[in-house]
Amino acid sequence: MKLGNRWKHEALIAGILMAGICASCGPSEQGSPTGPPFRPVGTVEDVMHDVVYPHAEVVWDSVGTIITVEGTNEIRPGNEDEWMRVMQSAYTLAEAGNLLMMDGRARDTEDWMAYANGLIDAAIQVMEAADRRDDQGVFDTGGELYVACTACHEQYWEKPPSAMRP
């Protein structure tokens, strides 16, 4: 009986301590109840406009061919800084896939997650091509990246994407 009481006493103290810890966490309205306390700052639209799109542009604009009356101009990263910029943008796009999977942004747990994963896969391909300093590879994987964008847009973007490239 003595032991039993002692156990109860300690359980009570533990309970009070736990309550204290939880009170100091405060009620959280964001994030999953069990996961890390993520703080989504922007909407999906904001993430698209201010994170995804500008970095996709860096990738798409880094390699290509411009044909004018004066002749053909091949565009490719010309030095290490320019290659680094392609790498940084591809990396940001890959991690942006995770931003899209966060609570509050993900539209469902099925197709949306698959498309966000598709963005990660495509961006990793761009990273690998940039790492090899392979301009044709960046061009080709940039095409795959575009496919990953439009795949999700076809299903989840309400208005038809006309004004902007993807």
Ligand code: HEC
């Ligand atoms: C997992 C889904 C998903 C992927 C992948 C995705 N988008 Fe989006 N995107 C959306 C949705 C949904 C919208 C429409 C906004 C909304 O409904 O909240 C949107 C809107 C946009 C917009 C318009 C934003 C504005 O200001 O109105 C741009 C630009 C854009 N996306 C670019 C891209 C590019 C570039 C890629 C690929 C590199 C991409 N998106 C990949 C889901 C996605």
